[in-house]
Amino acid sequence: MPGIPSGLSGIFFDAMKSLFTKQYAWSCLVLFILGGTFLSGCKSTDIVVPLKVQPRTGLRVAFDSFINVHYDKNRTLSGWPTTCDAVEMTLKLWYEQVQVRQHIVDGTPSDLADFFSQLPGPEQCDISVVYLGSIQDIDGNWEFVNGTTAKLTDVLASAHLPQHPCRIVILDTCHAATVGGDENWTRHFAAVTLLASGRMEKTYQFEPSALAPIDVEKHYPKAWGWAQTYLRPDWKKQISYLGLMWMETTANTPVPPADTTSWRCFFEQCRNRGVTFRQVIGRRWGSQLQSLTGSPEPPCLTNSGLP
Amino acid sequence: MQGKRVVAKSVAAVMVLCLCVSAAQASSHDGMTSLSNPWNPAIMGAEKALDRSITVTTTTPHAGAFDGFSSWSAFADYDSGKTNDKRQGGFDNYFNSYTVGADALYNNSTLWGFLGNFNDAKGHSSAGARDAIETWAYTLYMSQPVNDWMFWGSSFSYSTAGNKINSAGEIDSDSYVLAPYVTVMTQMDKLTLSLSPSYVLGYQDVDYPGVGGGDSALMGKMLLMGRATYAVTEKFSVSANLNYNQVLHNHALDTEFDNDHRWFTTGVKLGYKFTSSLSGSLGYSTELDSNFDSDIWTVGLCYAF
Numbered sequence: 001m002p003g004i005p006s007g008l009s010g011i012f013f014d015a016m017k018s019l020f021t022k023q024y025a026w027s028c029l030v031l032f033i034l035g036g037t038f039l040s041g042c043k044s045t046d047i048v049v050p051l052k053v054q055p056r057t058g059l060r061v062a063f064d065s066f067i068n069v070h071y072d073k074n075r076t077l078s079g080w081p082t083t084c085d086a087v088e089m090t091l092k093l094w095y096e097q098v099q100v101r102q103h104i105v106d107g108t109p110s111d112l113a114d115f116f117s118q119l120p121g122p123e124q125c126d127i128s129v130v131y132l133g134s135i136q137d138i139d140g141n142w143e144f145v146n147g148t149t150a151k152l153t154d155v156l157a158s159a160h161l162p163q164h165p166c167r168i169v170i171l172d173t174c175h176a177a178t179v180g181g182d183e184n185w186t187r188h189f190a191a192v193t194l195l196a197s198g199r200m201e202k203t204y205q206f207e208p209s210a211l212a213p214i215d216v217e218k219h220y221p222k223a224w225g226w227a228q229t230y231l232r233p234d235w236k237k238q239i240s241y242l243g244l245m246w247m248e249t250t251a252n253t254p255v256p257p258a259d260t261t262s263w264r265c266f267f268e269q270c271r272n273r274g275v276t277f278r279q280v281i282g283r284r285w286g287s288q289l290q291s292l293t294g295s296p297e298p299p300c301l302t303n304s305g306l307p
Numbered sequence: 308m309q310g311k312r313v314v315a316k317s318v319a320a321v322m323v324l325c326l327c328v329s330a331a332q333a334s335s336h337d338g339m340t341s342l343s344n345p346w347n348p349a350i351m352g353a354e355k356a357l358d359r360s361i362t363v364t365t366t367t368p369h370a371g372a373f374d375g376f377s378s379w380s381a382f383a384d385y386d387s388g389k390t391n392d393k394r395q396g397g398f399d400n401y402f403n404s405y406t407v408g409a410d411a412l413y414n415n416s417t418l419w420g421f422l423g424n425f426n427d428a429k430g431h432s433s434a435g436a437r438d439a440i441e442t443w444a445y446t447l448y449m450s451q452p453v454n455d456w457m458f459w460g461s462s463f464s465y466s467t468a469g470n471k472i473n474s475a476g477e478i479d480s481d482s483y484v485l486a487p488y489v490t491v492m493t494q495m496d497k498l499t500l501s502l503s504p505s506y507v508l509g510y511q512d513v514d515y516p517g518v519g520g521g522d523s524a525l526m527g528k529m530l531l532m533g534r535a536t537y538a539v540t541e542k543f544s545v546s547a548n549l550n551y552n553q554v555l556h557n558h559a560l561d562t563e564f565d566n567d568h569r570w571f572t573t574g575v576k577l578g579y580k581f582t583s584s585l586s587g588s589l590g591y592s593t594e595l596d597s598n599f600d601s602d603i604w605t606v607g608l609c610y611a612f
């Protein structure tokens with residue numbers, strides 16, 4: 001064996017050599033890995049039982065969704081269909097009369113225009129809920145899976161849009177707040193909108209089973225319990241950030257919203273949970289959820305209950 | 308889904324096969340600066356680049372569009388190692404290696420990165436000769452996804468080394484290493500498996516300023532890198548790797564050994580996320596070989612902007 005040279009390497013190796021012999025080091029590492037795996041497997045599988053909600057009667061609710069999912073080059077938005085399912089399931093738990101209408105996946109710009117044109121009017125339902133998910137750039141251009149791009153607000157303007165006084169829109173994209181400057185959006189399309197991100201922000205996907213980027217089961221046991229209880233047993237364990245905040249808020253909501261005011265308050269609670277996420281977990285993976293309304297509304301009564 | 312299961316089983320089978328074969332293999336190596344040496348800084352640069360590609364490819368997706376360079380990361384590694392050439396006249400060296408680098412996603416899909424490394428090695432042979440090798444290595448790398456379970460990439464490394472041996476004077480060398488690769492990977496909840504076959508082509512130009520003249524070497528080898536990462540908690544992960552090296556052709560400086568060299572390197576790494584942006588790692592790697600021994604400890608930091 002050579003003499004140990006002076007300097008950092010000698011000190012480092014002296015320390016390591018005294019701490020580990022080769023066999024001892026490997027034994028420790030193997031035991032550590034096996035122990036960690038065992039302890040991880042022994043973690044409690046108790047699921048928080050979500051609140052029982054009495055469904056509202058007498059309200060006709062329609063649900064329409066349009067999501068772009070299967071992009072090429074490893075950019076699939078695998079978690080977004082889960083969020084769409086979570087919204088649909090929430091409506092089915094909250095209202096007795098829910099009509100699931102359009103469910104478009106991987107459409108084209110003309111499909112999106114047709115989708116807007118075929119949204120229900122007030123004669124067809126009392127509340128129209130619309131979920132929109134896609135890759136979107138900072139200028140509000142949607143990228144479609146066939147490689148084309150189109151500005152969301154331009155497609156909306158080109159559609160023969162039936163207006164609805166209680167249209168609730170969920171826009172689950174990056175840079176979602178860019179629609180805030182479009183008058184057509186707030187005047188003719190959406191009474192209340194939940195935006196997944198600020199104008200300059202991206203919104204990320206979460207994988208509860210892979211613990212990435214956070215341990216959802218640990219930090220959001222109610223959302224996890226809600227998902228395990230109400231989503232399909234084989235749900236993909238991937239969900240968008242908005243979807244995670246949605247489930248957590250839904251799991252804490254005892255009374256379903258009945259009008260635009262109470263929907264706006266529900267969205268405010270989603271936003272508040274997003275703020276808490278950014279304060280507690282960190283800003284990197286949490287975008288700023290926002291609610292957007294066309295006209296001034298009275299303030300929400302409380303943070304925990306809906307009017 | 309069926310395809311992913313087949314890939315997962317294939318990856319696991321090849322890794323187990325590699326582990327079994329490793330016990331039966333014995334190999335030999337050329338000198339300290341040879342391209343056949345797994346701890347040649349240019350070769351290490353190529354492997355670090357491959358490692359970065361696997362790490363970045365498993366980052367969290369988002370619903371953002373093509374927007375030039377984004378998701379920047381900067382990283383720094385410190386490696387400290389002992390390499391022991393057990394052959395007659397072989398050198399035993401301690402080395403310190405410092406690496407800094409940065410990478411980013413271009414158009415939200417292609418990874419481009421650069422790393423620089425300084426390696427300072429000192430030691431002596433059983434005959435009493437002392438050596439001191441200083442190497443600077445620079446590596447450019449990229450990777451591009453093919454689909455959600457496969458990507459391809461390549462790295463190019465250049466290194467320049469000065470080797471001072473008290474009994475033989477000074478040797479200067481320039482090395483060029485090109486390493487294209489393909490990676491298949493699968494994720495099963497907290498466990499991620501990947502397998503990366505790579506063809507590593509290296510050219511080395513050697514000068515002997517003291518005595519005049521020079522020499523050159525050309526080496527091509529297959530590198531099969533298997534890696535498994537398990538997320539123990541959201542902050543703590545354990546990964547293990549097993550790399551099979553098979554020299555395919557070798558026109559080397561040292562012709563003492565046959566061209567059919569093969570060896571394994573293996574290691575484990577513990578990763579910890581201090582914050583959502585800052586992560587650290589501690590790793591140990593060694594070589595499964597009868598003629599050549601090595602122990603290398605690595606500490607690293609990575610900051611994602």
